[in-house]
Amino acid sequence: MDVLPEIPARILVVDDSRAQRQLLTMCLRRWGYEVIESGTAEEALDLCATQSFDVVISDWMMPGMTGPEFCRRFRALPREGYGYFILLTSKSSKSEIAGGLEAGADDFLTKPVSANELRARLRAGIRILTMQAELIEKNRQVARTLEELQGLYDSLDRDLIEARKLQQTLMRDRLRDYGAVKVAMMIRASGHVGGDLVGCFRIDPGRVAVYSVDVSGHGVASAMMTARLAGYLSGGAPDQNFAYHMAPDGTRTIRTPAELMAAFNHLMLEDLQVEQYFTMVYAVIELATGQVTLAQAGHPHPLILRRDGRVERAGQGGLPVGLIPEARYDTVALQLHPGDRLLLMSDGVTECPDPQGHELGEDGAERIVARLAGMDSAALLESLVWDLTAHAGTDRFPDDVSGLILDYVP
Template sequence: MHSSGEPVTDPISDRQDPTPVSQTGAALRRVLVVDDSKMQRRILSAQLSRSGYEVLEAGTAEEALEICTQIEPDFVLSDWMMPGMSGIEFCHKFRAMPREGYGYFILLTSKTEKNDVAEGLQSGADDFLAKPVNGDELRARLTAGERILTMEHAMKEKNRQLSSALGELQTLYDSIDRDLVEACKLQQSLVKERFRSFGNAQVSLTLRPSGHVGGDLVGFFPINIRRIGLYGIDVSGHGITSALMTARLAGYLSGTSPEQNIALIQTEFGFYDGRDPADLAAYLNTLVLEEMQTDSYFTLIYADVDLISGKVALVQAGHPHPAVLRADGSVEFLGDGGLPVGLIEGAQYETVTTKLAPGDRLFLGSDGITEAEPPRRPQIGEEGLAMLLKRLHLLRGPAFLDALYWELQRMTSENLSDDVSAVLFEFDGAKENVG
């Protein structure tokens, strides 16, 4: 191997051969000339050197392959017919070699038949030059190859930048994902108590967001010695904004700080009483519109339940209709709907009453249940919910709610797109002393 231009380091003996540069500082393109004719190699090398290329030479394809294992030429000019390995075979092996960049391969041949050209292209050649090689035509073919190599380099650089950007995005996503996992734990902690027995009655809660965090919230709190408040909330939208809104609302309906619970009113004797459900919804509506300054709104179901008499007073503000599963297995839906909270100024709400008999259950569920969609079928709706409640009536407490969620997953092929939350109150009869 030798060069017809300035002396270069032997690529076989020194793998660290630096990339040659021109007087302007730009990297020179390397061209490997492969021909068994020494004279032909010298002619081509002289033409290429004058055009500003660094030239490497090989007298056989085998020698050329050895060079290519040490240095990656940008261009290869290879004779087709050579002793030993032919140019076609060399092109096959050249294409199979691992490279950082693309190598432009030009076959030198006297063959002009279409079948010969097709064979060369199938072997991986990019272009052809007829022998004897015309200098102007050679420069034109190399210029065309330069455009390909320049585009390939630009594409690699863009891919590198894209890979770097994707890596940064993945790192950011992983960080956000970790934060959301923690946020999910915090949101679940808002429901501090999932089950409580009052002796003759019990309350069970379920909260299952469709993503890491959601906009649903359920809970209960004592109003006084014989009454409890039950509530379900569904904030518009999904994700972090909705989750933050639920956290804010959880503070307004706190079961641990009655002085901060806006559903409670302190009497002149220092005892707490419950605000009328319709008044509570109206108060929350004003609070959201005037103080929170947010575009979010929410649906609400709130029930004031007497643990001794079984009397229930409730308000439905855009939430799905509450259901009463009677002891005989029948299902009744209550309420007339009502406007969501935080949507329209001055919205009016209505308090609805009912009475639970021993064995009756009050079910307050979110629209993630009634609006669940089985494949190729309409939403479950109230009719489907009633069927589920009847089917599960032999179960009680958390087992009832877990089974309800599993049934929803089964019916929708585990494709629940909305948060699922519910409150289940089970009344077994009057109790004289409530703790």
């Protein structure tokens, strides 16, 4: 019982012998193939230029153009799919067969042609064509998928660019002047958006608060958390600011830095119940006296840049916020004198690796700050980024980099 080929196939039979063409055509049509005949290679080449054939069966020896020459020119024609080419020949020498293969032929059949062998060779060719057609379709599917993914990526990229603009509004002014205290700030996100946050606000006429926050992770989730934390540390919305505690009688008291850390820890674990956590330094400065109280929650140690050039490390480490219930935080007191500065920085500075993977560390950061101590605060922060670039060998840092410097200039 005859079985139709795996895919519908159009076959071009090229032979100057009419009897040979008719014999081949009769067998091929009986097996279910669509067949077109041609008596010369020139005529066949014209047909191939205007029509698509899956298989070409061509005699080797023909007047005018030989089978190998026809095959070579057939291969040069522009076409979407592959054309399987079978040469019919009485030649059997290896050099002649090699010449036919170099011309582009896929297979050979020796005259007189055996019907069973012809059918088997065609089935092998059709299997190759079927696989090639499947591969082309899969490539089209991949191309369509890549095009869709590119569209999604472009849309996401536009959204992230807008998100970056919105996040930058959380720190509208990189320089703030409170009279006796001046604050310079810097944030350098490692991606479109980041999880670092620095800021300051006036608590009351005599005190200013500064903070540095680093939310775990990267990307949109971290950026959304920094936006939320910025709302809880906003001088423009004192009713929501965690620096204040509303008593049951309606009176408002100011939380100590340690109390603020504990309140944030409760918020993260009990109210928000998110997988994220963050490190933080929060400090309150008395404008009249330079007295500083601060709490540190897993953040790099604050540095005090004394007026005489000395650099001192402050803080007691502490646990990150949002990891352990009932975590305890300590308030540390220190004294700023006129001309002294307080520097807060994220671990994007201290953990910045060099090309060999060695982190800068807090000692390395301290050495860089000591060398740059003669600069004004805004220039110091900018130069700190340049030094990190030299240390890392690139300006594409693996983590967000942020810093804040408070100048005490009564």
